[in-house]
């Protein structure tokens with residue numbers, strides 16, 4: 001969510017690299033592959049436009065509040081449209097702004113616009129068919145939806161920009177200009193920073209007055225609408241989108257390029273990177289994977305994929321995010337503004353965010369690499385063209401220290417390597433953990449070998465205990481939980497107790513799981529317990545759960561699940577355990593279901609004693625679930641009364657909490673009394689206090705401060721603020737400034753609490769308002785699970 005990486009106060013965002021050098025592979029298989037890709041022609045057009053003669057000249061255009069519109073647009077009607085239109089904003093890093101110097105036009109949402117001529121739809125379908133042909137996507141059922149109607153008057157324009165992907169699957173934009181009498185207003189589309197096409201919508205052919213004209217470009221292509229110098233320009237902007245479902249990539253069956261590529265892939269013995277030409281958003285890739293590829297990227301992938309299929313899937317391919325990060329400091333020696341002389345301090349390239357072809361994020365691990373050795377460059381692009389535009393992430397000047405800045409360029413790329421070297425490459429790029437997990441999944445029969453490899457790895461890492469668990473801040477470097485789970489699963493399938501012993505005594509024995517992971521650990525173990533019996537497994541698993549009764553109890557609860565949560569589990573429960581369990585949806589249901597079916601009244605009373613002490617904050621879920629148990633409970637008046645008393649307790653809590661929240665939402669104070677901030681107690685105290693801003697010192701440098709901001713951007717709840725990292729060396733600090741967002745969001749919370757109260761009253765037939773509301777204290781229990789992803793934080797860095 002909103003994160004400002006660019007707080008460049010001097011307004012120099014969108015930096016381009018000043019590097020004109022090129023990456024070239026001189027010879028060998030990679031050079032040959034590069035050559036084939038270089039000579040492979042782009043199938044579709046990058047941008048195009050023409051007369052739209054399939055559209056009826058009289059569309060029967062009507063605008064709400066204006067009525068039927070005659071075309072070309074007359075000045076008096078243009079003025080009427082302006083009366084009902086709004087000024088067009090533009091997006092700048094998650095903000096929406098109105099600024100005539102950037103964009104000047106009027107806009108209307110589609111719901112205000114109608115085409116009464118039925119042939120408009122027919123004409124639009126025919127136009128889309130043409131557009132699909134020209135994009136070389138005629139086999140794909142693209143959608144197109146009207147985004148906005150735009151009206152430009154004299155002086156109207158839109159500076160160079162890219163279009164945001166306004167809806168899921170949107171990848172291109174189509175502009176339709178109505179028959180029009182204006183001058184100026186050409187649409188210029190750029191490619192790699194250079195002018196690629198100027199669409200004049202029929203001006204030079206003299207037809208702009210008499211027909212509709214259209215232009216199409218990819219959403220991520222830079223484009224500009226030159227100023228309208230005379231008259232009015234009325235146009236429609238359509239989003240062109242991929243179909244909702246995945247598309248199967250076209251398979252090229254022949255062609256000499258494909259045949260040659262197939263042979264080259266077959267003998268390739270190394271990896272390669274290929275940067276994508278177009279820009280992609282993480283969400284587009286997550287949703288569609290390789291199907292999100294556009295234009296030349298799509299064509300090249302189709303070719304490579306077809307060749308690879310023919311080469312019996314010789315290569316494994318992934319989508320990765322690649323980045324180039326540079327730090328600079330100023331050497332001009334003065335308090336520079338626009339005249340700083342930047343000297344490079346550090347430059348790193350890295351790769352991260354590994355995705356499979358279907359877009360699934362398989363690892364976020366990052367790794368410093370040098371792309372140049374194995375990078376294809378079929379466009380013969382310079383480094384600055386390859387990296388495109390980047391973001392200035394920091395620019396500061398403080399005291400006697402010089403100003404510094406960091407720039408970051410990010411792209412997506414394809415990386416490929418021979419299938420039979422996957423283990424080595426995974427180890428190299430993502431880590432041994434991943435490689436082992438992968439090999440285990442690929443071939444579960446090799447469990448024994450995998451465990452041996454793991455033991456070897458653990459032994460090697462054991463030499464330096466400090467890096468074993470927490471390397472790189474919070475990134476676990478040792479046996480990851482997901483791998484632990486996979487191995488337990490494999491062991492369950494394999495049913496070989498000796499392997500289980502090997503795993504637990506030689507590997508797991510030395511592991512320290514984090515408290516917050518223990519539920520998952522136990523859940524993984526429980527399957528083994530069920531598989532091999534409690535007697536055999538308890539001594540083995542006690543290796544992991546040795547010193548925590550809580551964990552042990554939890555385990556017992558789970559074991560008891562097999563026996564439909566017998567009274568045994570209850571005996572071990574305390575209200576603390578229950579409060580912990582409450583955070584686990586599944587367990588909560590389990591506890592409730594079994595308890596309410598429990599016939600033994602002594603045990604049930606015991607359970608009641610326990611839940612009576614549960615704090616009302618935590619009762620919401622229990623009651624929501626209890627509602628489903630209604631039929632079981634209503635049969636027994638005691639149980640029903642027990643539930644009702646819980647409901648009353650929760651109701652009082654809600655009433656009092658609603659009052660508190662209402663007071664806060666009046667906006668008289670900056671207090672955020674329920675705020676939690678796990679990164680620093682002082683910050684949490686500040687958030688809860690009435691102060692509006694706070695500066696946190698104590699960092700070793702700006703990097704340290706920034707890391708803190710980055711790490712904790714989501715680790716808070718019940719608050720809203722911006723973080724601004726600044727200063728150098730010992731002076732580095734973060735300024736926290738509260739924003740109103742939290743208070744604005746209280747309405748929704750109040751509403752949810754009111755809805756919950758109404759439901760409770762209805763279900764439990766409580767009619768009177770509860771008096772004596774219980775005072776509500778800020779809860780520490782909620783701090784364990786911060787809302788994430790948090791919509792409330794903006795990091796200014």
Ligand SMILES: O=C(O)CCC(=O)C(=O)O
Pocket residue numbers: 150158163175187223224225235237
């Ligand atoms: O008016 C046009 O033709 C283009 C406008 C544009 O680029 C946009 O709305 O994003």
Ligand SMILES: [Fe+2]
Pocket residue numbers: 161162163173223
């Ligand atoms: Fe645009």
